[in-house]
Amino acid sequence: MTYNSSDNHESKWEKFFKWVNGEQALDSVWEKELKSKILGKRQKRHKSIEDVIDKINAQSKKIYIFFSIIITVTYIGILLYTAVLLPEHGNELNPTNNEVSQRYVENGVNDTGAVNAVSAMILEYRAFDTFGETVALFASIICVAILLKKDRSNLCPQEEREYIEDEKILNADGNGILKFTSRLIFPIVILYGVYVILNGHISPGGGFSGGAIIGAGLILYSAAYGDKNLKHIVNYNSFSKVVCGCLLVYFFSKGYSFFTGGNHIKSIIPKGTPGNILSGGLILPLNICVGAVVACTIYGFYSYFTKGDI
Amino acid sequence: MVLSHNIAHNIPFLSIFLAIFGGIVTPLINDGQKSRRLHMFLTAVIGLLSLLLLFHVNFNQERFTFVMGHFPSPWGNELKAGPMEAVLSVTFSIVMLLAVGGGKDLIEKDILYEKQSLYYVMLNLLFGSMLALIYTNDIFTGYVFIEINTICSCGVIMCKESGKSMLATIRYIIMSILGSGLILFSIATLYIVTGHLLFTHLKMSIMRLINSGTYDFPLVITAGMFTLGIAVKSALFPFHTMLPGAYETTSVSSSGILSGLVIKSYIIFLIKVYYCVFTLEYLRDIKVTNLIFFMGACGMILGSVMALKERRVLRMLAYSSVAQIGYIYMGIGLGTNIGVTAAMLHIVTHAVTKPMLFICTGRMKDISLEKTANHRLKGIGYKDITAGVGFVVGALSIVGIPLFAGFASKLYLAIASFYSPFKMAVALIMLAISMVLNAMYFIPPVVDIWHTLSDSDANSKIVPKFIPSFNVAVILFIAINFFVGICYNSIFGIFELGIMLIR
Numbered sequence: 001m002t003y004n005s006s007d008n009h010e011s012k013w014e015k016f017f018k019w020v021n022g023e024q025a026l027d028s029v030w031e032k033e034l035k036s037k038i039l040g041k042r043q044k045r046h047k048s049i050e051d052v053i054d055k056i057n058a059q060s061k062k063i064y065i066f067f068s069i070i071i072t073v074t075y076i077g078i079l080l081y082t083a084v085l086l087p088e089h090g091n092e093l094n095p096t097n098n099e100v101s102q103r104y105v106e107n108g109v110n111d112t113g114a115v116n117a118v119s120a121m122i123l124e125y126r127a128f129d130t131f132g133e134t135v136a137l138f139a140s141i142i143c144v145a146i147l148l149k150k151d152r153s154n155l156c157p158q159e160e161r162e163y164i165e166d167e168k169i170l171n172a173d174g175n176g177i178l179k180f181t182s183r184l185i186f187p188i189v190i191l192y193g194v195y196v197i198l199n200g201h202i203s204p205g206g207g208f209s210g211g212a213i214i215g216a217g218l219i220l221y222s223a224a225y226g227d228k229n230l231k232h233i234v235n236y237n238s239f240s241k242v243v244c245g246c247l248l249v250y251f252f253s254k255g256y257s258f259f260t261g262g263n264h265i266k267s268i269i270p271k272g273t274p275g276n277i278l279s280g281g282l283i284l285p286l287n288i289c290v291g292a293v294v295a296c297t298i299y300g301f302y303s304y305f306t307k308g309d310i
Numbered sequence: 311m312v313l314s315h316n317i318a319h320n321i322p323f324l325s326i327f328l329a330i331f332g333g334i335v336t337p338l339i340n341d342g343q344k345s346r347r348l349h350m351f352l353t354a355v356i357g358l359l360s361l362l363l364l365f366h367v368n369f370n371q372e373r374f375t376f377v378m379g380h381f382p383s384p385w386g387n388e389l390k391a392g393p394m395e396a397v398l399s400v401t402f403s404i405v406m407l408l409a410v411g412g413g414k415d416l417i418e419k420d421i422l423y424e425k426q427s428l429y430y431v432m433l434n435l436l437f438g439s440m441l442a443l444i445y446t447n448d449i450f451t452g453y454v455f456i457e458i459n460t461i462c463s464c465g466v467i468m469c470k471e472s473g474k475s476m477l478a479t480i481r482y483i484i485m486s487i488l489g490s491g492l493i494l495f496s497i498a499t500l501y502i503v504t505g506h507l508l509f510t511h512l513k514m515s516i517m518r519l520i521n522s523g524t525y526d527f528p529l530v531i532t533a534g535m536f537t538l539g540i541a542v543k544s545a546l547f548p549f550h551t552m553l554p555g556a557y558e559t560t561s562v563s564s565s566g567i568l569s570g571l572v573i574k575s576y577i578i579f580l581i582k583v584y585y586c587v588f589t590l591e592y593l594r595d596i597k598v599t600n601l602i603f604f605m606g607a608c609g610m611i612l613g614s615v616m617a618l619k620e621r622r623v624l625r626m627l628a629y630s631s632v633a634q635i636g637y638i639y640m641g642i643g644l645g646t647n648i649g650v651t652a653a654m655l656h657i658v659t660h661a662v663t664k665p666m667l668f669i670c671t672g673r674m675k676d677i678s679l680e681k682t683a684n685h686r687l688k689g690i691g692y693k694d695i696t697a698g699v700g701f702v703v704g705a706l707s708i709v710g711i712p713l714f715a716g717f718a719s720k721l722y723l724a725i726a727s728f729y730s731p732f733k734m735a736v737a738l739i740m741l742a743i744s745m746v747l748n749a750m751y752f753i754p755p756v757v758d759i760w761h762t763l764s765d766s767d768a769n770s771k772i773v774p775k776f777i778p779s780f781n782v783a784v785i786l787f788i789a790i791n792f793f794v795g796i797c798y799n800s801i802f803g804i805f806e807l808g809i810m811l812i813r
Contacts, residue, residue: 079495082531086502095505095515100384111381128378128387132442132454135330139435139458142337143465146428153422153471240337247334255327261379261386262323 113271114201114280122206123283123290127254134293138247141297150308163307170226182224189217197291201280207287211294218299227307234299236310243296246289253282318366319374322391322445325356325399329438333431342426346414349430350407353437357403364396368804373811375447383447384511390447390586394654394808397801398444398578401658402571404790406437409570409665412783413563416672420561421469429469436462436567440575449497449587450507452579456493456543460486463572466564467556478555485542485552492539496532500587503528509586520592530596533588537598540580544573546602546639547609550632554620557628562672565624566665569631574657577638581650584642585812594645603643603733607740609636614747623671623687623755627664630708630751633744634660640740641723644733647809649726654805656719659707659794663715666787667704670697673780674759679768687755689763693772698759700784705752707791710745715791718798720745 087094103111104121112120122130148154169175197210222230260267272279303310332352336345367373373392375383382388410417410433421429439458446452463486468479501507503525504515519525542549557565584590593599613633620626634656641653674690674697691698707714720741727737763770794801 078531082499082528085525085528086499095503096501098505100505103385124379125381125385126387126450129448129451129454132439132451132458135333135435135438136454136458136461138334139432139461139465142428142431143461143468146425146432146465146469146471149425151422151424151471240340244334244338251327251331251334257380258323258327258378259320261381262320262376267380 109274112280112283113274114283115274116201116203116206118204119201119206119280119283119287123201123286124281127257127286130290131250131254134247134250134290137293137297138243141243141300144301144304148304148308154308159308167226167228175224178224182220186217186221189220190214193217193291193295197287198277198284200287200291201283202275202277207290208294210287211291212298214291214295215298215302218295219302222299222302227303234303234310239296239300239310243293246292250286250289250293253285257282316366316374318363319376319391321359321363322389322395322399322441323376323378325359326389326438326441326445328352328356329434329441333434333438336427336431336434340427342418342421342423342430345427345430346410346417349434350410352434353403353407353410356437356441357400357407360396360399360403363391364393364400364804367391367393367396368807371807371811373808383508384506387451388447388508389445390509391445392808392811393804394812395444397658397804397808398654399441401661402437402440402444402575405570405661405665406433406567408783408787408790409563409566409669412665412669412780412787413561413566413672414779415777416669416676417561417563419676422471425469425471429466432462432465432469433567436466436572440571443575443579446579446582447509447586448507449500449509449512449583452583453490453493453497456576456579457490459572459575460490460543463568466568467560469564470560472559474555475559478552478559482552482556485545485549489539489542489549492535492542494539496536496539499528499532499535503532509582512587513589516587516592517589533593533596533598534601536583537580537602540576541602541605541639544576544580544635545632546605546635547612547632548605550609550613550629550635553631554625554628557631557668558622558624562624562668563665565627565672566668569628569668570661570663570665573631573635574638574661577635577642577653577657581642581654582812584650585809590645590647590650599643599645601643602639603645603737606636606639606641606643607736609633610640610740610744611636611747614744614751617751618747620751623675624668626751626755627667627671630748631660631664633748634664634708637719637723637741637744640737641726644726644730644737646726646729647806647813648722648729651802651805651809652719652722652726654809655722655798655802658801659715659719659798662787662790662794663704663707666700666784666791667708669780670700670704670784673697673777674701677772677774679772685758685769687758689759689761689767689769690772691759692763693769694774696781696784700788701759702756703788703791705756707795709748709752713792713795715794715798718795718802722798722802 087096104117104125108117108120109115112124114120114124193210193213195210196205196213197207200206200210218230218234227234257267257269259265267281269281271281274280278284300310329352332349336348339345339348371393373390376389376391377383378387378389380386417426417429435458439455439462442455443452443459446455460483464479464483467482468475497507500512503519504512506512506515516529519529545553553569557569560568584593590599610633613629613631613636617626617629617633620629638653638656638660641649641656643649671687673694674687677694678686678690680686680688691701703714707716710716710720724738724741727734727741730737
């Protein structure tokens, strides 16, 4: 850098000329900094600059808080005013009481074979959205796995120690009440979850709610007895197989339904007698798939957040 | 069993499902290399299918509806595709393929082996959700896939697992949730006042409401909030703060995909909602277009100014993206069909340029031996000619030099401004200033890259390993850049046709 020695003596025009030619573009800024570092001037300057920056920061923080309050209050005001102008809840002349909800309620049983209109709506009429929701759950558990699954980069000795201590406490004979209660409740919870899933097309419930119940049951069991007893049934391998398998069943069955629907081909899937357990076309298998995915996801979240593994 | 429909009409559905299929089966593979191959194979297949679709819709000049299931609008879900959607899906497939192919070695370096397959799950789902945003004809389906897009973007950013990338992800997720909240609120309000979610019926209901004057204020708020929500999601100035950290800390392929494609997919959805739900005339009447014109114009200038102040090249590229997003919003903000068409062209030109810049920068940073951050890229162009040339081509394209892709869209943005007399002067002045600023912030790194090396420089000792996939990807990127820069008239023509059919 021949021009650095005469850096201070250059006129502004010369500097500009060099900058346009691209000779000094980077060096002019960065070399100066390096130089000042070497000369130790930077620290001196730094202090005075820091004071100024602190002052400015304190001021701008006040302005920032002031404006954020103003913006939030305005936003709340606008939202409340909008809510006041919206149609009254439950009024029969509301725009939402149109041909869409009418068909869902009146023709739902004929169209889909499911008595539960909500299940019919989410798994038959608007099944693509629900497929998206299930994929979103899947994406979120994969994200959590990326973030928390133990590997070289996120192993922490302290956490390991804590985990081993937790295991010791669990293995000791304490927690009698928890263990006894969970032994009592666990089968009932799982059974209820299965019931909610299997009857999703007949009565209120379905894959999402039933899956959440089963997931909660698994969490209860794992909290009371530690994950050792669960490990040979619920591990990463079985977990990924169940989740991906269920999603694939959902994928292919709904893919078939979308393909036939889009091409105006009659679907060969029978709707069954409404009210029977084997009715509702694809809704029952889809509920089972969604239930399994949700249960695994909820237990997976718990497992990753507490132990960093399944 | 006779296919009463045209076979080509299945392509949108197949494309989305193939990409999601890749996402679902990848955890079962559990091997980074195989997952990447599957991802690239599926992307290539989707690209070819989209190309077929493009020929089909362009030849027949049609825009068709594909019912997802047995219940048509307003009861079921629908996809809709025309020339505009087809071009975008072809572009997205090509860019996705090249960005992953070009940066695969860096992905292998940046991401732990055992988590690489999970990374490709994220990429597959990201691609599927972007395609769904391009093709959807349902505002709520759009929202669901916006969510998947957000989750997968965060997954892709934090894959590197460094402290910085975690911070960047937190920032990204906070901003994204803010955007999602606004969008969801507007969709809910829209449903309450219309009772519909599918574009076709939504539009009819809204037309009725506008003509009768009922629910005037909620409609205005809905349009404004939806626009703001998408603006936050797509990092329009002043909501851009999530970008620099995210692009700096993640693997360069991810940065390229995020800046080139993901934030564009939100804008494409916005444009579709503008045309298929609100109509441009209504948005002009309630002055929403003026708002985004103003924010876009500010973004063009201030994004460039921030890029000019930035010394780290990856962060500079991120700020440059902020400026380019400003261009797109300015085009939409002109409030005319030609303005939106020019904005669409800018989406394509920026999508083919930015990922190339990112992977070239990543490659140059990777081979550099210089320890000081300020001189990391010094003279590196001589050591890896492809990366150096790729960076220069990208820079020239962003600046808007004729023959390069960026020129085409800027030319059309300038032409489009003539059709909006009140905004013409501002648009032209902003374009001129921003172009000069673009050139100013790209000169320092380009000069640095092609700085003559002396023996004392650490970078003179580099003996780079030849990576065929990187070279092929960059050469293809350069070829596509020239192709878009030279044949821009035909691409613009397809977009014009697409916009005409969507109206």
